[in-house]
Amino acid sequence: MSGFRTTMLLAALTALFMGLGYTLGGSGGAMIALVVAAGMNLFTYWNADKIVLSMHGAREVDEQSAPDFVGLVRQLAMRAGLPMPRVYIIDSPHPNAFATGRNPQNAAVAATTGLLAMLxxxxxxxxxxxxLGHVRNRDTLVMTMTATIAGAISMLANFGMFFGHDRERGGNMLATIAAMLIAPFAAMIVQLAISRTREYGADRAGAEISGKPRALASALAKLAQGAERVPNPVAEANPAAAALYIVPALSGRGGDSLFSTHPDTGNRIAALEEMAVRMGGQPAMPGSASVPVSRKRRSALDPLGRG
Incomplete structure (x- = not known):
């Protein structure tokens, strides 16, 4: 269902782009905008992982520097049938995580020290x-396609401000101006809707890979509260990065609204609880998800020995 919805939203973006081009009537300008936007997003597609990781000051870790964390990711990747991704830790008290990379063979996963200390x-x-569910579902590819079309819409609208509408078609100037103002806004709404849809899919995949839906639900509850309290300088400076994370990185931006980057955390937890029942899972037992990690284990997860 989420795949069908994503396809429909991508189709809506494409239709929006074509409709704007028709309204403006500038076929030459539309082609230029599309080529430039495609070029920009192609560059982003090949270099997104480097850009995002550098933006966060992430440092790559291995079995020597973070044996527990890297070993855990390796085990999960094997269960998911994925190549081992590169693993990064971000020195930040803000508790969050994300995946990046153009495909499973070039993927990277990252978590903050705040997350590792909290969970x-x-x-x-x-x-x-x-x-890893995002990686397996190729969400980075989907979001790149979305960004390409939405970027083309925004650029075409900007071109329209300069070149106007096709007078040969007798277009209405007010309609043209309205299209140039509304189309980029509508494209942003569709982008956010696609982002929210992919989060539900990654939750399902994550529960299947880990085999413990309630542990993921517990993590979401803790992370949502922690991320609300601790600011994220990267997301505040670059709001476009907010859709990367497992929980909203900007205060007051969660909740299934048109302008939220993520589904409501409560709805995600409810879906995971239903999944746990279907999988026949029991409430977490002592010594498992309900017991804080030991200081020794936490030190292994955090090479800096924090927490």
């Missing part, structure tokens, strides 16, 4: 399984 092992496994 126990089962919850961390749920979070990283969620990120």
């Amino acid at each position: 126990n092992r089962d919850e961390i496994a749920g979070v990283m399984a969620h990120e």
Whole structure:
């Protein structure tokens, strides 16, 4: 269902682009805008992982520097049938995580030290399984396609401001101006809708990969509260990066609204609880997801020994 919805939203973006081009009537300008937008997003597609990781000051870790964390990701990747991704840690108290890379063969996953200090092992496994779910579902490719079309719409609208509408078609100037103002806004709404749809899919995939839906639900509850309290300088400076994370990175931006980057956390938790029942899972037992990770284990997860 989420795949069908994403396809329909991508189709809506494409129709929006074609409709704007028709309204403006500038076929030459539309082609230039599309080529430039495609070129920009092609560059982003090939270099997105480097850009995002550098933006966050992420450092790559391995079995020597973070044995527990990397070992956990390796185990989850094997269960998901994926190549081992590169693993990064971000030195930030803001608790969050994300995946990046153009395909499973070039993927990277990252978590903040705030997340590693806040969650126990089962919850961390749920979070990283969620990120591997994004990789397996090729969400980075979907979002790149979305960004390409939405970028073309915005650029075409900007061109329209300069070149106007096709007078040979007798277009209405007010309609043209309205289209130039409304189309980029509508494209943004569709982008956010696609982002929310992909989060539900990654939650399902993460629960399947980890085998513990309730651990992921517990992690989402903790992370949503923690991310609300602790600011994220990267997301504040670059709001477009907010859709990357497993929970909203901007205060007051969650909740299934048109302008939210993520589904409501409560709805996500409810869906995971239903999934746990279908999988025949029982409430977390002592010593599992309900017990905080030991200081020794947490030190292994965080090479800096924080928390």
